[in-house]
Amino acid sequence: MIKLKSIISKIIASSIILIMSIAYANAQLTNIIPFGPGGESDVTARLQQKYYKEMFNEDMVIQYKPGGGGAVAWQTLNSEKNDGSVIMGANLPHIIMQPMANKEKAGYTTSDLNVFNFFHYTPDAILVEASSPHKTFKDLVAFAKKNPGKLTLSGSGTYSANHLLTIQLEQKAGIKTTYVPFKGTGAANQALLGKQVEGSAGYSTIGIQLGDKARVLAIASDKRLPAFPNVPTLKELGYDIVSGAYRGYALPKSTSTATKKKLSDRLMKINADKNFIKTMEDGGYVVVNIGHDQVNKFMAEQKKINESIAKSLGLIK
Amino acid sequence: MTSLFADFLSSLSLLNVSLAFMGVLAGIIIGALPGLSATMAVAVLVPFTFSLNPSSALIVLGAVYTGAIFGGSWSAILINTPGTPSAVATTFDGYAMAKNGNGDLAMSISCMSSFVGGIVGVICLALFAPPLASISLAFGPTEYFWLAILGLTLISTLAEGDNIKSLIGACFGLFLSMIGISVVGGDMRLTGNISFLNSGIEIVSAMIGLFCIPVILDLTSLKGKHLTESDAPKSLRLVEAFSIMFKNKFESLKGSLIGTFIGILPGAGGSIASIVSYGEAKRTSKKKDNFGKGEPEGLIASETANNATVGGGFIPTLCLGIPGTPPDAVILGALLIQGIKTGDTLFTQQSDIVYTFIFGLALATIIMLPLGLVMGRYAYKFIIRVPKEILIPSIIFLTIIGSYSIQNSILNVYFMFFFGLIGWVLNRAGFKASPIVLGLVLGGIAEQGFVQAYIIGNAQDAILANFFARPISAAIIFMILIGLFYPIFKDKFFKKKELIHD
Amino acid sequence: MIKDKISFLSSIIFFALSAFIYLDSSRLSDFAAVFPITIGTILVFLSILLLVRSFKFEIKINNESVSKLKIFLLIIVFFGWIYFLERSGFIITSLIAFNTLVLINCESNASLKQKIFFMMAGTFFIVCLYFGFKNLLQVPLPDGLWFRD
Numbered sequence: 001m002i003k004l005k006s007i008i009s010k011i012i013a014s015s016i017i018l019i020m021s022i023a024y025a026n027a028q029l030t031n032i033i034p035f036g037p038g039g040e041s042d043v044t045a046r047l048q049q050k051y052y053k054e055m056f057n058e059d060m061v062i063q064y065k066p067g068g069g070g071a072v073a074w075q076t077l078n079s080e081k082n083d084g085s086v087i088m089g090a091n092l093p094h095i096i097m098q099p100m101a102n103k104e105k106a107g108y109t110t111s112d113l114n115v116f117n118f119f120h121y122t123p124d125a126i127l128v129e130a131s132s133p134h135k136t137f138k139d140l141v142a143f144a145k146k147n148p149g150k151l152t153l154s155g156s157g158t159y160s161a162n163h164l165l166t167i168q169l170e171q172k173a174g175i176k177t178t179y180v181p182f183k184g185t186g187a188a189n190q191a192l193l194g195k196q197v198e199g200s201a202g203y204s205t206i207g208i209q210l211g212d213k214a215r216v217l218a219i220a221s222d223k224r225l226p227a228f229p230n231v232p233t234l235k236e237l238g239y240d241i242v243s244g245a246y247r248g249y250a251l252p253k254s255t256s257t258a259t260k261k262k263l264s265d266r267l268m269k270i271n272a273d274k275n276f277i278k279t280m281e282d283g284g285y286v287v288v289n290i291g292h293d294q295v296n297k298f299m300a301e302q303k304k305i306n307e308s309i310a311k312s313l314g315l316i317k
Numbered sequence: 318m319t320s321l322f323a324d325f326l327s328s329l330s331l332l333n334v335s336l337a338f339m340g341v342l343a344g345i346i347i348g349a350l351p352g353l354s355a356t357m358a359v360a361v362l363v364p365f366t367f368s369l370n371p372s373s374a375l376i377v378l379g380a381v382y383t384g385a386i387f388g389g390s391w392s393a394i395l396i397n398t399p400g401t402p403s404a405v406a407t408t409f410d411g412y413a414m415a416k417n418g419n420g421d422l423a424m425s426i427s428c429m430s431s432f433v434g435g436i437v438g439v440i441c442l443a444l445f446a447p448p449l450a451s452i453s454l455a456f457g458p459t460e461y462f463w464l465a466i467l468g469l470t471l472i473s474t475l476a477e478g479d480n481i482k483s484l485i486g487a488c489f490g491l492f493l494s495m496i497g498i499s500v501v502g503g504d505m506r507l508t509g510n511i512s513f514l515n516s517g518i519e520i521v522s523a524m525i526g527l528f529c530i531p532v533i534l535d536l537t538s539l540k541g542k543h544l545t546e547s548d549a550p551k552s553l554r555l556v557e558a559f560s561i562m563f564k565n566k567f568e569s570l571k572g573s574l575i576g577t578f579i580g581i582l583p584g585a586g587g588s589i590a591s592i593v594s595y596g597e598a599k600r601t602s603k604k605k606d607n608f609g610k611g612e613p614e615g616l617i618a619s620e621t622a623n624n625a626t627v628g629g630g631f632i633p634t635l636c637l638g639i640p641g642t643p644p645d646a647v648i649l650g651a652l653l654i655q656g657i658k659t660g661d662t663l664f665t666q667q668s669d670i671v672y673t674f675i676f677g678l679a680l681a682t683i684i685m686l687p688l689g690l691v692m693g694r695y696a697y698k699f700i701i702r703v704p705k706e707i708l709i710p711s712i713i714f715l716t717i718i719g720s721y722s723i724q725n726s727i728l729n730v731y732f733m734f735f736f737g738l739i740g741w742v743l744n745r746a747g748f749k750a751s752p753i754v755l756g757l758v759l760g761g762i763a764e765q766g767f768v769q770a771y772i773i774g775n776a777q778d779a780i781l782a783n784f785f786a787r788p789i790s791a792a793i794i795f796m797i798l799i800g801l802f803y804p805i806f807k808d809k810f811f812k813k814k815e816l817i818h819d
Numbered sequence: 820m821i822k823d824k825i826s827f828l829s830s831i832i833f834f835a836l837s838a839f840i841y842l843d844s845s846r847l848s849d850f851a852a853v854f855p856i857t858i859g860t861i862l863v864f865l866s867i868l869l870l871v872r873s874f875k876f877e878i879k880i881n882n883e884s885v886s887k888l889k890i891f892l893l894i895i896v897f898f899g900w901i902y903f904l905e906r907s908g909f910i911i912t913s914l915i916a917f918n919t920l921v922l923i924n925c926e927s928n929a930s931l932k933q934k935i936f937f938m939m940a941g942t943f944f945i946v947c948l949y950f951g952f953k954n955l956l957q958v959p960l961p962d963g964l965w966f967r968d
Contacts (some may be wrong), residue, residue: 030959032725037360039647050367061957062361063726067516068498072724107512152776158503178776180458180769183500183584183761186639186646190583193637196457196773208640209653211660224461283653353956361956479878481869482826485833488862492840495855501853507843537893537924538885706937709918709943713897714913718948719906722958730901738894746825747880764854774852 028059029263031249032080032088034073038064038124039185040285041089041247047279048119051270068107069157070094074250075107077114082252084259090115092246093161096299096306101159101315115299116260117267118248118290120280122203122239123166123221125231127152127214129195133220137237138201139215144175151316152175152197156200159315161245162188162201165220167313169201172239189214198256203244205284220244246302248290264292324669328376328676336369336377342687344384347697351398352523352719355385356585359644363651372670373653378651382644383627387431387689393543394423395700396712398529402520402623403587403623403755406595406716409527410615411551417511417611418545421697423571425558426613427620428689430569434621435682437573438580438628442635443675447664449629450636453581458773459784461584462766463793465759468589470800471596475751477609483752484769486743490756493518494764501768513728518757520588522720522733527753529716530737531744537709544701555690561613561797568598568614569621576622582631586642587623592751594622600800619783628678635659671674700811829964830869837862837909892923907961910949 022214031051033041047063052060065073070091080086095113098106126137134140144151155162160183166179180197182188185206192200193213200206200214204225207216216231220241224233232240249267251260270276276289290298324760327333338364347358358381366374389401394411407427414423441449469487476483477819496507497517506516536543536553562569572594579590598618599608630641638659640646652659663671700708720733776781785791821827822921840859844852900916918938923936 035358036643036646038640038643038650038687042647043650043653046650049364050654053364059364062360062364062723063957063959065726067724072516072726073715076726150776152773158499158501178772180772181501181503182769183765185493186583190454190633190639190768191457192636194454195458209649210657211638211658211662213660279654279656282656347956402827481865481872482829484870485829485862485865488858488865489833489836491854491858492836492862495858499847499851500948504846504847504849504851506847506855507840509843511837534890534893535883535885538884538887539888560858704937706921706924706934707940707944709893709924710917710941713900713920714917714945714948717900717913718952718960721904721960722952722956725959727901727905729826730904734897734901743879745880745882746829748829767849773888 022034028061028085030061030063030086032063032065032073034065034070034084034089034091037064040203040245041091043283044120044247044285045089047068047276048267048270051276052266053274055269055273056266061261069098069160071098071106071108074098074113077108077250078112078252078254081250082254083224084251084255084263087249087251087263088113090118090248090250092118092121092248092302093164093243093306094245095250096303096309097315098192100306100310110299110303112253113250113258114253114255115248115250115295116264116292117295118246118288118298119267119271120285120287121244121246122205122285123209123219123225123244124161125202125204125219126165126169126199126201126217127192127207127210128217129192129198130213130215132195132198133214134199134217135215137232137234140217141173141175143198144173144177148176148313149178151175151199152180152196153177153199154180154182154191155201156183156185156188157181161243164309164313165201165241165243168241168243168309169239171312185190187212203284204286208282208284224280225284225286244286246288248295260292267291318477319577320582320669321672325676327669328373328673328680333373333376333673336373337677338378338684340377340380340690341384341685342692344381344386344778345388345685345689345692347381348385348388349391349400350719351392351396351529351715352521352722353384353385354401354521354643354723355403356643356647357384357722358385359647362811363647366651371652371657372673372677374655375648375670375674376681378644378648379627379631380681380684381680382648383431383435383624383678384685385644386624386627387428387435387620389623390431391424391693391696395697396529398712398716399524399588402524402758403591403626404619404739405524405528405588405758406591406751407616407623408618409595409619409751410610410612411619412532413543413609413611414616416614419611420544420701421694422554422561422613423560423650424617424693425555425690426561426616428637428686429558429562430572430617430620430694431624431689431754432686433569434573434576434624435627435685436679437570437621438577438625439675439679440628441625442575442587442628442631442678444674446632446636447661448455448655449577449581449632453583453633454637455786455789456582458766458769459790460766460793461582461762461786462770463790463797464582465491465763465782466765467793467797467800468596468759469691469755470761470797471593472599472752472755473801474565474596474600474605475749475755479747482747483749486748486750486752487756489743489748490753490758491760491763493523493757494760495754500761500765501772504794511681513732515721519729519732520725520757521723522729523736523757525716525720525752526733526735526737527740527750531741531750533709533712533716534741535548536573543705543708546643560607560644561618565614565617568602569617572598572621572646573625574619576625579622580626580641581635583631583639583641584762585626586630587626589762590622590626591619592755592758594618596755629679631779635663636661727729821873822875823873825880826869826873826877830866830873833869834866837866887922893920896920896923905961908962910945913945913949914942915939917945 049060389404393404393407397412399405472487492564575594576590634645774780837859844855903912
């Protein structure tokens with residue numbers, strides 16, 4: 001008899017939990033980020049999460065699927081639900097470079113990913129520690145010319161965007177640098193601030209993150225960033241380097257065009273919000289509006305650009 | 318002074334107190350479940366912080382963080398599985414205590430130790446943040462390398478009896494740490510063409526497999542209960558726990574300081590802190606032979622250190638914008654969305670945010686003590702009473718669901734399972750888990766430190782100087798040499814004395 | 820001859836591991852190969868030590884004897900649980916596997932009433948955690964490929 005009572009009470013309790021959970025789980029959009037928490041993809045997605053809830057009264061749920069520099073997630077995109085309830089972060093140059101450099105290692109091809117949106121990019125930047133004797137980019141280049149190989153630049157990973165930036169610099173400025181790879185931007189920043197290296201190859205967003213502890217010497221963007229009005233672009237300084245990481249989203253290949261358009265329009269709406277733009281720009285991000293109708297053209301252009309970079313670096317023939 | 322008092326009061330607002338309470342509660346539960354790490358616990362709560370003001374957001378995230386680090390000790394003690402990687406050294410003596418019938422004592426000591434470690438970490442954060450941040454910057458690749466070597470010398474301390482097998486185990490751990498893409502060079506290494514291993518060995522599923530699977534396999538095949546019930550299951554042995562803590566007050570402080578210090582070094586984290594603190598405690602303890610058999614000192618060393626990394630980790634996070642530990646990276650992201658810029662301005666112009674947060678974190682840590690003791694009592698009683706028939710499938714269920722949650726991938730579950738089988742076989746062959754874990758956790762740091770120091774030294778045409786002539790590195794090398802040679806020296810010296818006296 | 824069979828076997832295995840490390844390192848760039856070669860060399864050295872030692876004496880390991888049948892069954896069910904997790908979905912697989920394990924582990928003198936009680940408790944536990952993980956922690960547990968269109 002007693003056992004029966006306890007069993008019944010357990011059943012009641014579990015039903016309550018069940019009902020609460022079902023009620024709690026209303027329609028939601030799952031946003032899978034191909035990296036770990038805390039990075040640029042995560043931070044910008046979190047910002048969108050906030051506006052998504054306000055504008056469309058729907059939860060955006062952020063999940064992480066890190067590994068292989070994003071490859072692990074991109075490999076599995078097409079096995080996700082295709083009814084528009086799941087989107088996945090897409091990063092350039094990664095999704096072009098990874099399959100281009102090594103198809104088997106990547107485990108996916110660029111065309112496998114149904115990219116439908118790019119909403120911002122972070123231009124590459126060269127930074128030094130605040131008390132560094134190199135006050136301008138010219139100083140840095142002069143130092144490198146006088147002391148070939150002694151300009152140590154920290155960055156995250158090998159053959160990553162940071163690394164490629166230093167290679168482009170070497171080519172365009174005719175200098176020899178020493179790139180010191182670290183595991184993650186946190187470690188690279190630590191080396192920068194600790195003066196273990198002369199400078200850092202990073203992003204504009206790092207400049208904001210490190211505040212007045214670091215000085216941004218140049219940014220690889222088309223125009224000067226509002227967050228850094230006094231920092232010249234590499235273009236201005238005479239070096240034709242415009243590069244950075246673009247971030248957007250992709251859907252499983254079999255998603256309907258109508259769903260794709262709906263999601264693209266929603267993300268574009270967030271992108272148009274003045275407060276959203278301000279927060280992004282304050283963080284060093286550059287908002288771009290590439291919707292589902294412009295993505296294909298944009299990707300084709302980027303593919304050409306990345307191919308030529310890869311060829312000149314010897315990554316592909 | 319008045320502004321500090323105002324911050325203190327605002328940390329005691331109804332909102333903040335309830336956030337601290339619920340944060341610690343949620344953190345403990347999430348941390349106790351293997352596979353769910355402190356990072357995930359914090360990440361899940363970030364959306365809820367958007368509608369909060371910055372200091373309240375920080376309070377709830379900090380509370381979850383510290384609760385999770387403490388909660389990890391529960392599964393470490395009760396099922397030999399670190400609930401979070403930071404609890405790995407807690408399994409060494411915590412589980413042994415549970416098997417000896419001292420499980421409730423272990424739960425209480427763990428709670429008190431986590432409290433002490435957490436408070437010391439917060440105090441260091443409150444009083445010494447800027448100078449400690451500058452110290453963390455002085456640690457470059459060379460220092461990290463030598464620190465990793467210092468950590469690896471603890472293998473000999475952790476070894477129980479079979480030295481060769483312990484060293485081989487450590488080498489195996491080091492081998493595991495090399496699998497995947499190398500940071501320097503970008504090459505894919507040692508994966509044997511298994512694409513799952515491309516990003517390296519995922520440490521949480523590896524730990525679950527290595528620690529939990531052998532326990533399950535033994536449980537199912539051996540007769541007898543899982544844990545010996547203690548003599549006094551009702552009282553939670555608070556007085557006894559308290560007196561043990563008091564007797565070991567210096568050890569508690571030492572563990573907390575080790576943890577705080579490792580916390581300020583970005584890239585280290587709770588797991589390294591708990592292992593290093595444990596190894597250091599064993600090395601200097603009078604009861605070193607009892608370590609691994611259920612020695613409370615070992616438990617204290619581990620739990621004070623890992624909770625101290627919470628406060629310690631916030632130091633580089635708030636002062637430099639460089640996350641001290643993985644959950645700090647998530648918290649930094651949440652701060653950025655709130656528009657908070659880290660750095661000196663945070664402490665000067667927006668000091669009310671920081672100090673309200675610090676008081677709130679202290680409050681959360683204080684709340685953790687009674688909350689953890691009470692909840693721990695129920696958790697312990699529950700596990701003790703649950704019959705093996707349900708316990709074994711439930712644990713298996715938790716390992717599956719936990720390892721799946723890491724990356725929402727079934728591959729981690731397979732990996733956990735197979736790695737667990739390997740761990741079980743190794744265990745039966747005489748290779749213990751602790752040296753393997755030590756190698757796995759420190760390998761990356763040792764290698765990266767070495768290669769980076771080499772590259773930088775080479776660029777400056779001063780390779781040897783870069784490795785040996787740096788002041789902090791020299792101090793660390795000195796400690797390594799003392800650690801290695803003092804025992805030998807001591808034996809010879811005292812043997813001589815005895816001979817003379819004869 | 821061989822005093823410590825387990826150590827002997829282990830040393831051979833780790834020797835093979837160091838061979839694997841050397842082989843893999845030969846195609847790597849200089850920087851990436853430094854650490855593996857160092858560790859591989861240390862491992863060779865230690866394996867030889869262990870091998871030699873296995874001929875000289877044995878360090879006994881305290882292993883309690885185990886019921887091989889139960890372990891075998893457990894491993895099979897455990898593996899099956901994982902294998903079918905994504906195919907037949909979380910709830911079904913877990914319910915079947917959990918209750919099978921309950922039965923395997925039951926003491927031989929457990930009554931039928933007890934067994935049923937255990938299985939119901941297990942079911943309750945599984946369902947609770949399923950919804951807790953799915954909705955509160957936002958972890959999407961597999962639905963089951965067999966049942967998806």
